[in-house]
Amino acid sequence: MQKEYTITVYTEDRIGITNRITVIFTRRQINITGLTTAETEIPGVYKFVITVLSEREKLDKVVGQIERLIEIHRAFVHEEEDVVYQELALYKVSTQNLHKGNIEQVIRENNARILTVDPEYFVIEKTGHQQELLDMLKHLEPFGMIEYTKSGRVAIVKWSRRFHDHLKDLAKKEADQYKSINV
Template identity: 80%
Template sequence: MQKEYTITVYTEDRIGITNRITIIFTRRRINITSLTTSETEIPGVYKFVITVLATRELLDKVVLQIERLIEIHRAFVHEEDEVVYQELALYKVSTKALSNGNIERLIRDNHARILTIAEDYFVIEKTGHQQELLDMLKKLEPYGLIEYTKSGRVAIVKWSRRFHEHLKNLGEKQMDNLPPGVTHPEANRSGISL
């Protein structure tokens, strides 16, 4: 049965790695609903957080295929209850709505905040799960909603401590093996694998 899963992929910072990962999903006809990448606390290691609708059996095969790529440290499939996650939404609303006192209460009651106010519009920021962000979208529509955009999922895995310790140790060992005078950023530019 298809359901929503979060996949985390820990990788080196290499040109083209996003394409190489996403093409694996495309070949298996899996639609990616969200994809974010960011640096981790470990220098030289990046984390992909990918959200998909698929079966667990199919995703286990995808993860094995992703791990065959040379730049990949590890990849994991997570059930909903194995991750703590949030998404971020921005809502652009007509400044005419500010004359209605209800909009400020709506923003407060939904734990959102105003980021900026311009002459014709203001921007509201809200974090939460996808349904919360969509609910806020519906509530703002009567106030003159102009634009809406949402980030992908940002997630922390509940059980990943030992793996992160392994990555830190790996990073320290690789830093010890660098030629004299070469710092980490230079190592990335010169093609030394970290």
Template identity: 75%
Template sequence: MQKEYTVTVYTEDRVGITNRISVIFTRRGINITSLTTAETEITGVYKFIITVMSTRDRLEKVIGQIEKLIEVHRAFVHDEDEVVYQELALYKISTKSLHNGDIEKIIRDNNARILTITPDYFVLEKTGHQQELIAMLQKLEPYGLIEYSKSGRVAIVKWSRRFHEHLKDLSLIEADSLKD
């Protein structure tokens, strides 16, 4: 049965690695619904957070292919309950709606914050799960929504401590080899 999974991939910083990873999903007919990548707390190690709809069996095969890439340290498949995650959304809304007190209540009730105000528009920021961000989008549409943009998933794995210790050891070994 297909369901949403979070895949984390720890890699070295190499040109083209995003393409090589995404092609593996494409070849298996798995659509990536969200992709976020950034450097980890360990210099030179990047973490890809990939959200997909698939079956666990298909993803296990994908992970096996990803881990064959030279630049990849490790890759993992996670169920929803194995990660803590958030997404970020920005909403650009006509400034005219600020004259209506209802929008202020929506902002407060949804724990959003105003990032900037201009004579023509203001920008709101909200973090949460995708359903929360879309629900707020629907609440804001009647108020002159001009633009909406959402990030991919940012996640921390609940059980990854041992692997992070391994990565830290690798970075210490690499640092020592650079001294020689």
């Protein structure tokens, strides 16, 4: 049965690694619904957060293939309850229809904030889960939606402390080796 999963992949910073990872999903005919990547708290280690709709068995095989890539430290499949996550949405709304209702109330009730105001439009920011962001979009449509965009998932794994300690130890060992070579 297909359901939504979050996959985290910890990598070195290498050109082409995004392509090498996504090709593995493509070969197994798994569509990536969200992809976010950024450096972790450990210099040189990057974290990919990938969301997909798939079956667990397929994803376990994909993670195994990803981990065989040289630049990969580790990759994991997570159920929804294993991660704390948020997504970010920006809404560009026309200023022409502000008289149609109380947009301030919509913003407050959705825990959003105004980022910028221009004579033609203003931009609202909201963080939350996908359905919350889509609900806000529906609330804003009567005010003259101009543009909507959403980030991929940003996630922290609830049990990842041991693994992060391991990565920090690796980074320290690399730094110590570099110092001993250059002394």
